[in-house]
Amino acid sequence: MEGTARTAAFDRGPVEGMADVRKSLAHIDIAAMSDHDRLALVDELERLKGAATAAQARAVHAVRRSREAAAPQDALRSVGSEVALARRESPTLGDRFVGISRALVEELPATLAHLTTGAIGERHAVEITRETATLTREHRAEVDARLAAVMPAISPRALGRAARRVAAELDAASVVARMEAAVRSRRVSVRPAPDGMAWLTVLGPMREVIGAHAALTARARAVVGGQCPDESPEGRGAGAVAADTALRLLAGLLPGQVQPVEVHLVMTDRALLGLGDPDRLVDEPARVPGHGSVPAPVARAWVRDAGPAAVWLRRLFTTPDGRDLVAMDARRRTFAGLLRRMVVLRDDVCSTPWCDAPVVHADHTEPVRLGGRTSYANAGGRCARCNQVKEAPGWRVDLVRGSPHTLRTTTPTGRTHHGTAPPLLGWGTDPPRRSVLEDHLLTLLPA
Structure with missing residues (x-):
């Protein structure tokens, strides 16, 4: 009976059948279930997520191999961006999943088998793939075989630690080489945090980072304890003093000096x-x-x-409803001046759907070689990766409308994805109007 129902669900094809399964979840009568059955449902849905990841991995691996056979030079980056759009995530994560898919299908059979049955989840696959990335195919298979029995019983982080230990046993040289490569990748990054805050992250060698943290902590305790005549705590705790000290030293400021870096602040x-x-x-x-x-x-x-x-005001001219930016106090005919600032203010982050990377390039949506103008409407703010990928064979970006600024991205496989610039003050600032509902429907409908 179950086999008959399963076959019927996929009579129209695997994609349509999977869509039917997804839609059927909305009709589960949660209210009629006992708590035991509700938690059993949660457990089964979690297994379904793992099985779905395995199916995604097999499909992505097949796409990669197909694309490599057709155009090996452009395959990896292009496929990564297409996968990112299909999975509604950033291109970096799309690249990561392409690599995970190859490892699962070709080198980690036990991990893929557990994922297919739903015994483990995607995070397990990410951990074991990352921790065995520098190993040979044979050693990777050995790690996979050794940990096969314990995978379903341990957490993703525990699986990562176990894979790291076995990897160090099988090939210590590759682990050392990986650590040396990690040192070369040291960097500083920033990302937004809730409540008007931001994370400033320093990725560096453990010894130096721990030493810097210890020095900051010692200084903060001394300030809070009243042992520093040049600085008073002013009601701050040790954590706040440490953060203030780190930011002041990194910016090269004296106590009380104003931060000289320009910050764009958009408000009515x-x-x-x-x-x-x-x-x-x-x-x-x-x-x-x-x-x-x-x-x-x-x-x-x-x-x-x-x-x-320290404050400069510049007028921004908007549409009558205040949603979209249309002009500034002055403009140039290139993307290097105020026109570029307008594009960054309008798009906020990369205009590729789900990318969310900072805008690095203001580029022509319709290429100049095809007659595209250097204009506000024909501009799109993009990260470096997405700007380069859209020039690959089979990719196309079109302007759907100017206000709200909406772009349609077409991938080499013919799939389309729509991205709309946020309101000038950010998503959630415009009331639910008919046009907003139309925007939402536009993202769901084919071109």
Whole structure:
């Protein structure tokens, strides 16, 4: 009976059958179930997620091999970007899944088998793949075989530690080489955090990072304990003092000196000055492009604390409803001046759906070689990766409409994905209007 039902579900084809299975989840009567059955359902759905990852891996691996046979030079990067769009994630994660898929199908049969049955999840596969990345095919298979029995019983992080230990036993030289390569990849990065905060991350050798942290902690404790005549705690805890000290030293500032780096802060005249459209809220949140919203009182405090010499105001002209940016105080006919700033302010992050990387390139949507103009409407803010990928064979980006600025990306396989620039003050700032619902439907419908 189960086999008959399964066959019927896929009579129209695997893609349509899977869509039917997905839609059927919405019709499960949760209210009629006991708590035992509800938790059993959660368990089964978790297994389904693992099985779905295994099916994705097999499909992605097949696509990669097919594309490599046709165009080996452009295959990896192009497929990674297509996978990212299909999985609704960044191109970097798309590349990672392409690599994971190859490892699972070709070198980690036990891991793929457990994933197919739902005994483990995608995070398990990520951990074991990462920790065995520098091993030979034979050693990777050995790690896979040794850990096959324990995979379903341990956490993803525990599996990663176990794989790392076995890898060090089988090939210590490759592990040392990997650690040396990791040192060469040391870097500093920043990403937004909730509540108007941000993470500044320093990736470096463990010894140096731990030493720097110990020095910051010792300084913070001394300040809080009143042992530093040049600085008082002013009601701060040790953690806050350590963070303030690190940021001040990294920026090369003296105590009390204003941060000289330019930060774009977008907010309405009503929220900043209390003037303008009386229908707008005085406490309408501001936005830092690429990092998210900031409460209006916090934004006003930033402007006030910076002082008049450190604040420059530039008018932004919007559509009548205030949603989209249409002009600034001045503009140039290249993407290097204020026109580029407009593109960054409009797009916020890379305009490729689900990428979310910072805008690095302001590029022509319709290429100049095809007659595309250097104009605001024909511009798209993109990260370096996505800007290069769209030039690969089979890729195409088209302007669907200018306001709200909507682009349609067509991949080499013919799949289309729509991306719409956020409102000027960020997603969630415009009320649910018919046009917004149309935007949502546009992302769901084929071209």
